Amino acid sequence: MTAFLIRRAALAIVTLFAVLTFVFVIVRILPGDPAQLILGDQASREAIEALHVRLGLDQPIALQYASFLGNALRGDWGVSMVTGQPVLAEVLSVLPWTIDLTLVSLALGIVIGVPLGVWAAVRRNRFVDYVVRIASLAGLSFPAFVSAVILLFLFAIEWRWFPVISARKGSLGAWTQSITLPAISLGLNSAAYITRVTRSAMLEVLSEDYVRTARAKGAPERIVVWRHALRNALIPIITVAGLYMSTLIGNSVLTEIVFSRPGLGKLIVGALSQRDYTMLQGMMVIYTLAVVVVNLLSDLAYGFVDPRVKLG
Amino acid sequence: MTDALSAPAPRRAPAGLATLLRAFNANKASWVGLAIVALVVLAALFAPFIAPHDPLEQDVLDRLKPPTAEHWLGTDYYGRDTLSRLLYGARISLVISLSATLIAMAAGAAVGMLAGWRGGRFDAVTMQAMDMLLAFPSLILGLILVAMLGPTMANIIAAIALTSLPTFARIARAPTIALKGRDFIEAGRALGFSDTRILCGHILPNIFPEILVMGALWLANAVRTEASLAFIGLGLKPPTPTWGGMIREGFENILDSAWLAIAPSVAVLIVVFAVNLLGDGLRDAIDPKLRNET
Numbered sequence: 001m002t003a004f005l006i007r008r009a010a011l012a013i014v015t016l017f018a019v020l021t022f023v024f025v026i027v028r029i030l031p032g033d034p035a036q037l038i039l040g041d042q043a044s045r046e047a048i049e050a051l052h053v054r055l056g057l058d059q060p061i062a063l064q065y066a067s068f069l070g071n072a073l074r075g076d077w078g079v080s081m082v083t084g085q086p087v088l089a090e091v092l093s094v095l096p097w098t099i100d101l102t103l104v105s106l107a108l109g110i111v112i113g114v115p116l117g118v119w120a121a122v123r124r125n126r127f128v129d130y131v132v133r134i135a136s137l138a139g140l141s142f143p144a145f146v147s148a149v150i151l152l153f154l155f156a157i158e159w160r161w162f163p164v165i166s167a168r169k170g171s172l173g174a175w176t177q178s179i180t181l182p183a184i185s186l187g188l189n190s191a192a193y194i195t196r197v198t199r200s201a202m203l204e205v206l207s208e209d210y211v212r213t214a215r216a217k218g219a220p221e222r223i224v225v226w227r228h229a230l231r232n233a234l235i236p237i238i239t240v241a242g243l244y245m246s247t248l249i250g251n252s253v254l255t256e257i258v259f260s261r262p263g264l265g266k267l268i269v270g271a272l273s274q275r276d277y278t279m280l281q282g283m284m285v286i287y288t289l290a291v292v293v294v295n296l297l298s299d300l301a302y303g304f305v306d307p308r309v310k311l312g
Numbered sequence: 313m314t315d316a317l318s319a320p321a322p323r324r325a326p327a328g329l330a331t332l333l334r335a336f337n338a339n340k341a342s343w344v345g346l347a348i349v350a351l352v353v354l355a356a357l358f359a360p361f362i363a364p365h366d367p368l369e370q371d372v373l374d375r376l377k378p379p380t381a382e383h384w385l386g387t388d389y390y391g392r393d394t395l396s397r398l399l400y401g402a403r404i405s406l407v408i409s410l411s412a413t414l415i416a417m418a419a420g421a422a423v424g425m426l427a428g429w430r431g432g433r434f435d436a437v438t439m440q441a442m443d444m445l446l447a448f449p450s451l452i453l454g455l456i457l458v459a460m461l462g463p464t465m466a467n468i469i470a471a472i473a474l475t476s477l478p479t480f481a482r483i484a485r486a487p488t489i490a491l492k493g494r495d496f497i498e499a500g501r502a503l504g505f506s507d508t509r510i511l512c513g514h515i516l517p518n519i520f521p522e523i524l525v526m527g528a529l530w531l532a533n534a535v536r537t538e539a540s541l542a543f544i545g546l547g548l549k550p551p552t553p554t555w556g557g558m559i560r561e562g563f564e565n566i567l568d569s570a571w572l573a574i575a576p577s578v579a580v581l582i583v584v585f586a587v588n589l590l591g592d593g594l595r596d597a598i599d600p601k602l603r604n605e606t
Binding site: 134137141146152153243246247258268269272280284287288 | 459
């Protein structure tokens with residue numbers, strides 16, 4: 001187990017390093033001089049030169065790279081080119097909003113998706129199965145912002161059950177009010193996805209010998225399905241849920257815009273429109289970290305649900 | 313992910329196109345999908361003939377009108393006809409998502425086949441890069457690329473293609489490895505065929521159905537991504553009608569004229585759903601396990 005963790009951590013470090021390098025290169029080959037962008041078209045040549053020096057853009061590229069890596073590792077991600085605030089602080093201040101949203105949406109997806117998928121698989125090619133299949137395909141077809149706009153229109157504007165701006169925090173009530181609609185909008189998609197994966201994983205497992213054996217020895221169907229079969233179907237479900245986390249993190253951009261909710265998505269859209277390069281660098285590192293952590297967690301989850309997976 | 317899971321799929325003969333078509337035929341839902349997709353394609357092709365108004369024509373006296381006999385789906389903030397804009401928007405949406413998917417299919421299949429064929433370090437490095445690309449949130453990647461390069465049609469197509477490329481590489485790689493050891497490939501090698509000839513002439517036809525199915529499923533994704541980018545404000549520049557852009561404009565006026573956001577939302581939904589139905593039917597047709605049982 002320890003050896004496995006060390007190997008995964010090493011791989012994560014290599015990945016992060018590669019991404020940092022990629023970010024560094026991409027930010028520098030893109031058109032547009034950041035100093036010019038910050039100061040505007042009217043800026044004098046001297047002012048631009050001065051800003052170059054302040055941002056370190058006058059240094060040789062290798063030196064810039066070395067100091068970029070060194071600073072990134074020390075947690076010094078520079079200051080936002082627009083607001084002047086430290087990048088890390090700005091990112092950390094909105095991070096909890098995005099983490100909340102993605103975790104609640106994923107939980108929603110699992111709670112709805114797994115039972116539906118199991119149900120459809122058990123009733124294969126019967127009415128329930130068809131309904132679940134069509135419904136999940138429809139759910140999968142919702143672009144995240146379309147479901148968000150529809151939910152916002154119905155529940156916040158027409159019926160006024162929820163706030164139009166989902167940015168409240170503090171008490172549990174305010175938190176619940178703020179997260180319900182955004183989480184449903186994102187969760188619909190993940191529920192549809194997880195339903196489909198659960199169904200096909202269960203179909204595969206239900207035709208296995210050990211399921212027949214379990215039935216033959218007289219185990220109640222409930223136990224056969226939920227204990228013997230589902231437990232073995234969990235591996236692909238976890239894989240997909242893990243992969244889907246990154247889609248959720250990406251789609252939260254749309255949800256955050258529609259529900260005026262703070263988060264990484266709103267931050268990156270702002271940084272992009274203002275060409276806030278330091279902020280963008282930091283955000284790409286944060287996104288990569290998120291992906292690496294999710295991968296690590298789903299690897300660990302394999303070990304928990306299936307002792308046959310050798311973590312060595 | 314764990315090594316056991318990323319191992320190539322077990323060897324099996326890839327389905328031929330004829331079998332695929334026969335199985336597809338048996339599935340009613342995929343025909344519904346195909347019919348809707350065909351209708352949308354026709355509507356987009358003939359938009360100049362069937363659109364009741366010029367999609368760019370403004371009429372300040374007829375702003376934000378609800379649906380009427382003259383404007384079936386109402387008018388937007390500038391008095392432009394929503395139905396005509398939807399029809400023209402379908403062209404943009406289809407051109408971008410179809411080209412992006414075709415490029416991703418071709419490039420992804422090439423990368424995957426080459427990785428599977430060459431094996432060794434080349435395979436390891438390429439697929440590691442593909443996995444990283446796959447793991448990064450694709451909408452964010454598309455967002456960054458389009459924002460940085462500028463929202464032109466070529467850039468949007470390239471960004472969407474790049475985000476879907478790794479999936480095709482993975483799909484192409486596993487069967488290439490499985491086919492590599494088969495006798496007919498060995499025979500080709502013994503005859504001195506070039507790698508290109510074996511890959512394009514003998515391996516590609518065998519893995520093509522699987523790539524086609526994945527392509528249909530990713531087309532739905534491309535339509536969604538294009539609309540999402542346009543909704544964020546990274547679609548083609550106004551006044552060009554795009555569905556995502558229309559939803560964005562409608563969303564800004566949602567308090568007094570909700571149908572403006574609803575009409576293009578329903579359009580995106582129907583197209584994505586139809587393409588998904590189609591792709592799903594194709595996938596069921598190609599999966600030998602499902603095929604033999606039903």
